[in-house]
Amino acid sequence: xxxxxxxVAAVTWQHVVMWLIGFLLIFLAIKKQMEPALLLPIGxxxxxxxxxxxxxxxxxxxxxxxxxxxxxxxxxxxIEASEALPILLFIGIxxxxxxxxxxxxxxxxxxxxxxxxxxxLTVILAVLMGFSINDAxxxxxxxxxDGPTSILVAMKLASNYIGPIMVxxxxxxALVPIIQPFVIKCCTTKKERxxxxxxxxxxxSKSVKIFFPIIITVISGLIxxxxxxxVGFLMFGNLIKECGVLGSLADTAKxxxxxxxxxxxxxxxxxxxxxESFLSLQTLMIMALGLMAFVFDTVGGIMCAKVMxxxxxKKINPMIGAAGISAFPMxxxxxxxxxxxxxxxxYLLMHAVGANVSGQxxxxxxxxxxxxxxx
Amino acid sequence: xNALFNVVVAAFVKADLIxxxxxxxxxxxxxxxxxxxxxxxxxxxxxxxxxxxKSKEEKAxxxxxxxxxxxxx
Numbered sequence: 001x002x003x004x005x006x007x008v009a010a011v012t013w014q015h016v017v018m019w020l021i022g023f024l025l026i027f028l029a030i031k032k033q034m035e036p037a038l039l040l041p042i043g044x045x046x047x048x049x050x051x052x053x054x055x056x057x058x059x060x061x062x063x064x065x066x067x068x069x070x071x072x073x074x075x076x077x078x079i080e081a082s083e084a085l086p087i088l089l090f091i092g093i094x095x096x097x098x099x100x101x102x103x104x105x106x107x108x109x110x111x112x113x114x115x116x117x118x119x120x121l122t123v124i125l126a127v128l129m130g131f132s133i134n135d136a137x138x139x140x141x142x143x144x145x146d147g148p149t150s151i152l153v154a155m156k157l158a159s160n161y162i163g164p165i166m167v168x169x170x171x172x173x174a175l176v177p178i179i180q181p182f183v184i185k186c187c188t189t190k191k192e193r194x195x196x197x198x199x200x201x202x203x204x205s206k207s208v209k210i211f212f213p214i215i216i217t218v219i220s221g222l223i224x225x226x227x228x229x230x231v232g233f234l235m236f237g238n239l240i241k242e243c244g245v246l247g248s249l250a251d252t253a254k255x256x257x258x259x260x261x262x263x264x265x266x267x268x269x270x271x272x273x274x275x276e277s278f279l280s281l282q283t284l285m286i287m288a289l290g291l292m293a294f295v296f297d298t299v300g301g302i303m304c305a306k307v308m309x310x311x312x313x314k315k316i317n318p319m320i321g322a323a324g325i326s327a328f329p330m331x332x333x334x335x336x337x338x339x340x341x342x343x344x345x346x347y348l349l350m351h352a353v354g355a356n357v358s359g360q361x362x363x364x365x366x367x368x369x370x371x372x373x374x375x
Numbered sequence: 376x377n378a379l380f381n382v383v384v385a386a387f388v389k390a391d392l393i394x395x396x397x398x399x400x401x402x403x404x405x406x407x408x409x410x411x412x413x414x415x416x417x418x419x420x421x422x423x424x425x426x427x428x429k430s431k432e433e434k435a436x437x438x439x440x441x442x443x444x445x446x447x448x
Contacts, residue, residue, distance in 0.1 A: 106417040113410040120399040127395045136395060205424045212417065219412045223405060361413075362406055369405050373398045 010052035014275035021273075022046035025167075034174035037259075038147065038266045042167060045071060045270020057271070074264060075271035083155050085265045086148030087229050092258025093148075093360075094237020095250050097328070099212055101354035103204045107308070108320070108351065112358025114304035115324025116366045118143035118296030123370075126289050131282075135159050137374045139286055142169045143293030144363035145176070145327040149230055151269070156371045163272030164283040168290040176327045179291070180334050183298040188318050192306075193342045195317040199350040209242040220365050226375075227368020234364055297325045301355070316351075323352040326363035332356040 025043030029036035048056045049071060059067040078085040102108055119140045126136035138159035141150050150169040154162045172179065184193075213235035220231040241250040272278070301321030309315050323335040332352035339348035 103417055103421065106414045106421075109410045109414050109417075113406050116406060117403065120395075120402050123398055124392070124395045127391045133391045133394045136391070137398065204421075205428065208420045208424045211420055215416045215420070216413055219416065220409055223409050223412075358410075362410060365409050366402060366406055369402045370398065373401055374394075 007052050012275070014279050015050045015052065017279060018050035018273065018275045019047050021278075022050070025171075028171075028174070035170055037262045038170045039174065041263065041266025042170065042270055042273070045267040046273040048267075049270050049274050057274075071267060071271050074268040078264065078268055079151060079155060083152045083229070085261055085268060086151040087233050089148050089258060089261045089265065090230055090233040090364075091237035091240075092253050092255075092261065093328075094213070094234040094239075095241045095253035096258070097234075097238055097357050097360065098353075099209065099238065099357055100204050101199075101350045102357050103208060103212055104200065104202050105351065105354055107316075108324075108354040109358040109362070110308065111301050111304055111316075111321045111324040111355045112326075112360075112362040113324075115297050115301030115321065115326075115355075115359050116143065116362050117300035118293045118298075118325075119363075119366055119370070121296045122289050122293040125292060129285055129289070131285075133374060135161055137370050138162070138165055139289050140293060141165075141367055141370055142172065142286075142290040143297050143325075144367055145169075145173055145294065145297065145325045145331075146360070146363050146367075147173065147265075149326075149363055149367040151265075152230060153367050153370055157374055160277075161282060161286055163269070163274075163278050164286045165290075166269045166272065168287050172290050172294050173327050173330070176294070176325070176330045177334050179294050180298050180322055180325070180331060181338060183295055184302065184319055184322050184335075184338060187299055187302045190342070192318050193338065194346070195315045196343070196346050197315075197317050197320070197348060197351050199347065201350075206242070206244065210239065213238040213242070216361060220361075220368070224365055224368045224372060226372040227365045230364035230367055231361065234360070294325065298322045301325060301359075317346075317348055320348060320351050320355050323355040324359040324362070326356075326359040328356050328360050329353065331359070 022043040022045075025039045025046065028034045029040035029043060048054060055067075055069055056071040057069040058072045059069070122143050123136045123140035126139045127133060131139060134157040138150075138154040138157050138161065141153040142165060144150060144153075147166070147170050151162075151166055154165045159165060217228070217232050217235045221228045237253050240246045240253060301324035302318045303321070304324070305316045305318040305321030309318070317339065319335045319338055323331045325331050332349065332355070335352040336347070336349040339346050
C-alpha cells in the first residue's frame, strides 16, 4: 500500500504554496480575465511541476536519453536551446501590428524610446538590492512589458530567476490597466490631460509600409546586432502582412502560429516554477522591482512628452507618453479611455497606438542592447 | 576577517553598480540613436512617397486636360 501514499508523503508545504499560486493564476485568468492565454497555462503548469515524482519533469535517476519529461523537454528544446518559442511568437505579433499611426507621425518614436527608461533604472535598483548584474539586467527587462523579450534576455544572461521574472512580466502586463492610470494621474495635471490631439488620417503608401520593417531591421541590426532575433522576427511578421502577396501566411502567423506558441509557451514556462527555485525572498524582491520598472517606464514616457511640448508648437497630450510602454495594445486602450474620460470628444487612440507600437520596437531593441552590454 | 569580507563584497557591488550605470548611459544613447535614424528614414520615405504621389496626380491631371482639349477639337 506504500506505493499509494509515497507521493502524498513527499508533498511539502512549498509544494502546497505553489499549488495555491497556480490556483491564483488560474483564478485571475478566468474570473478577472487577466492575460488568460498565458496565466492559465502558467498556473496549471505550476501545479503539474509541483507534484512530487511528476513525470512532466525528467527523472533525474533515469539513464541519459530516457525518461524525458514533456514540460522539461519543451523547455530545453523550445526555450533553453535557442529561445525558439518566444522568438517565433514575435512573427505572430509582427503580423498583428499596424505601423501606420507611427509612420504618419514618426515623432512618437521618441516616446517609445524614453518609455524604456524604467528598464535601465530598475537594473540599477536591482544591483543596489544585491542582485548580480546578469540577474539585475534580466529583472530590469521586465520593464520591456513584453513576455518574449523578458524570456529571451533572462535565458541569454543565464539568470537564476527565470521563473519569477517570467511570471512577474506577464502578470504586470495584465495589470497595466490598474498600474498606469494611477501613475498617469500622479504625473499629469488636468489641463495636460485635456490637450487635444487631432489625427490627420494621412494615407500611407503601400511601398512605405513595405520598406518600413526592412529599414528598421537594417538600422537596428547595424547598431544593436543582438536585437536582430527579436526585431528581425517582429519585422518579418509585419512584412508578410504588408507585402499583400502572402495573405494566408499572414493570417496563419497572427492566428494559428501565435495561438499555438502562446499555448505551449505558457505551460513550458511553468518548468521554472518548481518550489525550490520559485519560493524565495528574491521572488518578492523581483515582484517589487518589476512594479518599479513599469512605473518608471510610464513616468519616463510622460516626462518625455512634457519635454517635447517645450519645443513643439503642436502639443502632445502627455498621456500618450505612457502608451510608449510595450504592453500592446492594452496601454494604448488605457490612455484612450483616460482621454475620453477627461474629454469625450478627444480621441487619442491612433496617437496612443503609434506610441505603443514604437514602444514595441524600442523594447526589442533595448532587449538586444542589454544582452550585448552585459555579455 | 569580517572587515576584509565586507570590503570584497563592497568592491563587487561597486563594480556591478558601475556596470549598471554604464548600461544606463550606453543603452539610452544607443536606443536614441537607433530611434533617431528610424525617424529620419521614415521622414525621408514619407517625403519621397508624397512627391511621387503628387507627380502622379499632376500627370493624371495633365492627361485629363489634354483629353478634354482633344474632345473639344
